[in-house]
Amino acid sequence: MSVQELLQNINREDQTVPQAVAQAIPQLEALVEATVERLAQGGRLFYIGAGTSGRLGVVDASECPPTYGVPHGMVVGLIAGGDGAIRKAVEFAEDDPDQAWKDLQAHNISDSDIVVGIAASGRTPYVIGGLKACRRHGIATGCVVCNPDSPVAAEADFPVEVLTGPEFVTGSTRMKAGTGQKLALNMLTTATMVRLGHVKGNKMVDMQLSNHKLVDRGTRMVMEELNLPYNEAGAMLKKFGSVRAAIEAFRGSSEAE
CATH class of the missing domain: 1.10.8 (Helicase, Ruva Protein; domain 3)
Structure with missing residues (x-):
């Protein structure tokens, strides 16, 4: 393909992503309601994920305090391999099914919180193990995945399936799947913060005056x-x-x- 053809075809695929997100709105609604309920009572929202999915969770969590004036720690993004994995992939970090629970325990996770696993494939052991442990301890769970009927969704009380389909480059889930996850996370935290009163009209009235x-x-x-x-x-x-x-x-x- 020429460069123009490459770009046109990538763009054509990308245009299908919002349609996939739209199909997941009923699932997102249930997850938002559960999240609002817990945050309104002083609980927290945790994201757990690996690779691109983990990075998207970290980005979404890090943007909540400056945008909505909420405390750091109300929304927390955890990535397999630790913060160093945000910049550089940590080999095999996603394959440990016990590590996510250890990472959550470091934040004194409790049943007043909610944990959302992010995994494009829906098969990431780090995420599956974390959600399983949460359910054993009575902690509410959600997820954002891009394959139907996945092991991750099976461990989530409030699963969200954004079915973006095959990628332009096979298996490169940073593309359509990553875009779909980003849109879903935008909707989750934005709707939650609106419902919690951090937006008036469409204005960010509690934003931090940081620049x-x-x-x-x-x-x-x-x-x-x-x-x-x-x-x-x-x-x-x-x-x-x-x-x-x-x-x-x-x-x-x-x-x-």
Whole structure:
């Protein structure tokens, strides 16, 4: 194939991924409801996975605190082989069925938490073993897999099957399967955080003000909501530390007057 043909054919395959995710929405709904229930009561969401799947879990977990202002540790991504495997593959790390439970125990996992296994093939021993151990200890389990009727899904109370089909390069599940998993994880944590009240309208009112871009964005949110000049909105944001806190403080003082 020419370069253009390669790109067109990859893109044609990629266009089928959102359709596969759409078919899994009823399953995702059940997983979101279970996750919201536990996080609302102080529990945590854990992801366990290997390779690309593990990295996707780590990425999704790491983005929750800055986006929604939730504590580090509310959503935790664990990858077979440890954090070093995020950058460099650790040979055979995914083949140990006992390691995920050890990794979870290091975080004092309990039955107030929920654990979601991520595995494109649905056959990863690290994930299967982790979910099995969780179920033995009464911990709720979910999964995101890309094959039907998999061993991983069999160990999940709330399985999500995003059936993306054969890859453009056979077995390269970082492609369609990885994209499908990424979309599903986006939906899981976004819907969960909306339901927990960390979004107002479609605004990230609890986001961390960790760079100039986000400070500017937060300032404009306060401006729009309270009809204030930019400088005054910025001063309010700086004083109170978040969009939500600035708006609530302003309205509280207005009502007091």
